[in-house]
Amino acid sequence: MAPPTRRQPATHSTINPLPRFFAKHFADGVVIQAETLGCWRAVRIHCPAMHRLNYAPGQHVRIEIRDPFSLYGILRPVETMRTYTIWDWDRQALAFELRAHLYRSDGDGIGLNWMREVRGGDRVRFWGPQGNFLVGSAPRHLFVGDETASVAFGPMLRAVGADEESIAIVEAENPDAMLPLTVTNGELRRVYRLGASPVASTRLLEAVANAGVAAHNTLAYVAGEAKTCQIVRRHLIAEGWEPTRIQVKPFWAPGKRGLH
Numbered sequence: 001m002a003p004p005t006r007r008q009p010a011t012h013s014t015i016n017p018l019p020r021f022f023a024k025h026f027a028d029g030v031v032i033q034a035e036t037l038g039c040w041r042a043v044r045i046h047c048p049a050m051h052r053l054n055y056a057p058g059q060h061v062r063i064e065i066r067d068p069f070s071l072y073g074i075l076r077p078v079e080t081m082r083t084y085t086i087w088d089w090d091r092q093a094l095a096f097e098l099r100a101h102l103y104r105s106d107g108d109g110i111g112l113n114w115m116r117e118v119r120g121g122d123r124v125r126f127w128g129p130q131g132n133f134l135v136g137s138a139p140r141h142l143f144v145g146d147e148t149a150s151v152a153f154g155p156m157l158r159a160v161g162a163d164e165e166s167i168a169i170v171e172a173e174n175p176d177a178m179l180p181l182t183v184t185n186g187e188l189r190r191v192y193r194l195g196a197s198p199v200a201s202t203r204l205l206e207a208v209a210n211a212g213v214a215a216h217n218t219l220a221y222v223a224g225e226a227k228t229c230q231i232v233r234r235h236l237i238a239e240g241w242e243p244t245r246i247q248v249k250p251f252w253a254p255g256k257r258g259l260h
């Protein structure tokens, strides 16, 4: 079965009762800005219903790229939605911004295609905000991850308490691929792959080992490529971290589609 044509916003059939049943979980918006910034796409969405939505820094939305309630969507649910963290939530302006990493110029993922093609004026349906990758309360916070994870780290770092310290260890392909992150009280360590694989990244692991952040009084947030998350978590536990003080959120994995 052919998928619905691209750049067409997901529209639900009026005779299908499922959308009405799930209506409280999604909202509609309009893209008011979409620009390419190097290997990033910044997409700003205006949503009149935002005043009734709850949001916490670190949460994401699931963009409905194809109608999940259509026959196509029911048969191929993995090819309907993609997950993007909210980079900026502006309740006053009733608008929020996503940052998508354009991870391959020749990739054919539905998320990658949607992000490349979306334009101002396009309608968007999204599910959420949702997710439990959130900043806790502790004297110190350790953030570890790649480009995709850095989208979550931006708002999470801004949410860290003024008297709490943050250490962010963030990997990107090169300096141009690094999102602007601000650490108010603490340190930002940047790691560049420069052609090395982002999968099970030994560079990021080495950077974490070199940073030698003490487990005591610290909460860790590890996100990004699934195998890198695993090896970083294993390293921290070997260093004496309590597993319960490490939040891990794999954002993608090679060969897996729509990891969520």
Ligand SMILES: Cc1cc2nc3c(=O)[nH]c(=O)nc-3n(C[C@H](O)[C@H](O)[C@H](O)COP(=O)(O)OP(=O)(O)OC[C@H]3O[C@@H](n4cnc5c(N)ncnc54)[C@H](O)[C@@H]3O)c2cc1C
Binding pocket: 060, 082, 083, 084, 085, 086, 099, 100, 101, 102, 103, 107, 108, 109, 110, 111, 112, 113, 131, 148, 151, 152, 249, 250, 251, 252, 253, 254, 255, 256, 257, 258, 259, 260
């Ligand atoms: C909670 C959560 C929050 C996320 N937030 C963001 C965000 O804010 N910004 C963002 O850019 N991404 C984010 N992601 C990751 C994003 O959802 C995935 O990259 C998604 O798989 C992209 O969809 P796609 O259709 O392009 O590729 P898919 O169809 O899902 O995957 C196709 C193939 O492309 C490759 N691939 C997928 N993603 C990547 C990648 N990032 N890098 C390298 N190769 C990849 C894999 O080999 C995969 O098999 C998040 C994921 C989760 C779970």
